[in-house]
Amino acid sequence: MTDDNRPERTSPASDRRQFWAPFRRFTSARIGLARSGAALATSPLLDFRMAHARARDAVQARLDEKLLFSRLEQCGLPVLAISSAAKDRKSFLMRPDLGRTLDASAHAMLAPHAQAVCDVVFVVADGLSSQAVQSHAPELLAATLPALRAENWRIAPLVAVQQGRVAIGDAIANALHASIAVILIGERPGLSSPDSMGVYLTWQPGPNSTDAQRNCISNIRPEGIGYADAAFKLLYMLREMRARRLSGVLLKDESDRSRIAQQHADRDGRTG
Numbered sequence: 001m002t003d004d005n006r007p008e009r010t011s012p013a014s015d016r017r018q019f020w021a022p023f024r025r026f027t028s029a030r031i032g033l034a035r036s037g038a039a040l041a042t043s044p045l046l047d048f049r050m051a052h053a054r055a056r057d058a059v060q061a062r063l064d065e066k067l068l069f070s071r072l073e074q075c076g077l078p079v080l081a082i083s084s085a086a087k088d089r090k091s092f093l094m095r096p097d098l099g100r101t102l103d104a105s106a107h108a109m110l111a112p113h114a115q116a117v118c119d120v121v122f123v124v125a126d127g128l129s130s131q132a133v134q135s136h137a138p139e140l141l142a143a144t145l146p147a148l149r150a151e152n153w154r155i156a157p158l159v160a161v162q163q164g165r166v167a168i169g170d171a172i173a174n175a176l177h178a179s180i181a182v183i184l185i186g187e188r189p190g191l192s193s194p195d196s197m198g199v200y201l202t203w204q205p206g207p208n209s210t211d212a213q214r215n216c217i218s219n220i221r222p223e224g225i226g227y228a229d230a231a232f233k234l235l236y237m238l239r240e241m242r243a244r245r246l247s248g249v250l251l252k253d254e255s256d257r258s259r260i261a262q263q264h265a266d267r268d269g270r271t272g
Contacts, residue, residue, distance in 0.1 A: 028192040028223065048191065055189035060089060063130040063162055071138035072124065075145055078157035080113065082106035082172075086163040099165035102172070110175040113157050120148070120238065121156035121178035125164030129186030132197040136220055136227070137184045140199070143231035148238070166214070170205035180241055181205045182234070187218065196221050199230070201237050203247035213248035215241075232259060 020032030030048070034041035040048070065081060072079045085101040086092035092099050124137045141158070148155060156176040161168055169183035180203055187196045199217040202209055215237050220230045236255035241247050 030191070051191040051194075054194045055191060058129040058131050058186070058189040058194040059093070061130050062089065063126040063160075064134060065160065065162070068124070068134050068137070068160060071134075072141070072158055072160065075138065075141045075158065077145070077155060078113070080109055080157050080159045081162075082109055082159060083162040084164045084168055089163065092163040096165060099163055100167035100171075102168065102175075107175060110159070110172065114176050115154065115156065116177065117154060118156045118176055118178040119154045119242065120180040120182060121159065121169075121173050121176050123159045123161060123164070123169040123172050123181065123183040125161040125166075125168060125183055125185045127165065127185035127198075128188045129195060129197075132186035132195045132221070133184055135195055136197040139227045140184065140197075140220060140230055140234070143227050144234055147231075147235055153238075166200050166211075167209070169200065170202060170207065170209050173202070173205050174207075179204055180238065180247075182238070193219070193221065193224065196224060199234060201234075201241065201247055203241045203245065203251075211248075215247050215251060215253065217253075 016032060016034070023031060030044065033044040036042070039045075069079055069081070083103040083106065084092070084099045085103050086095060086098035122141060124133050126133060145155070156178050159172050159176075161172075164183075164185070166183055166185060169181035173179075173181035180201060183200045185198055185200065187193075187198045190196065196218070197220040199220065201215045201217075202213055205213070217225065217230055217233050217237075219225055220227070225233075233253065233255045236258055237247075237251070237253060240251055244251065
């Protein structure tokens with residue numbers, strides 16, 4: 001209150017900031033941005049340009065194989081390094097088909113590791129954000145592999161791919177005789193998520209597999225789907241695929257319902 005007992009007046013800009021403040025706690029999306037006339041104000045404009053630069057850098061950055069391998073080897077599986085038919089980052093971005101195809105030398109590297117029967121192969125590919133897989137792939141695998149080993153899954157060596165896209169996992173699974181291909185890949189960077197990782201799962205993949213035959217867990221990162229939740233979803237989908245022998249649009253992700261039922265069972269067990 002002012003000295004003459006009249007309420008203080010706030011500016012329209014201040015009112016807008018106060019209105020949007022509660023909503024910003026729940027999202028990293030750009031909402032209620034300040035404006036200067038018909039344009040963005042300086043602060044959100046500079047923030048936008050920085051986010052755009054980070055997204056461009058994420059797409060262009062090369063995979064640090066040495067760093068990735070040192071972390072993947074801690075998962076307790078052999079790690080094989082191969083490349084797609086894309087020889088460099090430019091050809092990978094300009095020719096998506098090359099990123100889906102194995103390099104000529106890759107078949108020779110994979111062949112000695114082929115097993116008569118194998119349940120699953122995990123493929124780590126840089127995709128459109130090498131930063132994503134370097135940061136999140138080892139963590140997700142560490143949360144997933146022990147459960148599969150406890151259930152006696154036959155797991156192929158880990159395969160790390162330079163300049164790889166989703167469908168390259170199909171060729172790798174075929175080469176290693178794996179029933180399920182799981183590819184952990186850097187997703188297209190957004191303006192608030194340059195390090196988002198996706199996981200694509202395909203039952204009995206082949207050269208004619210389509211996206212309709214894949215299941216996807218997207219936005220894996222601490223600010224999105226955390227490692228524990230992503231591992232729960234991944235394990236649920238793997239078990240369902242092997243039990244029902246299918247994937248893609250024919251297999252719905254009902255892991256959330258399964259988790260709720262499990263939580264109720266645990267609670268009833270504690271209170272019973």
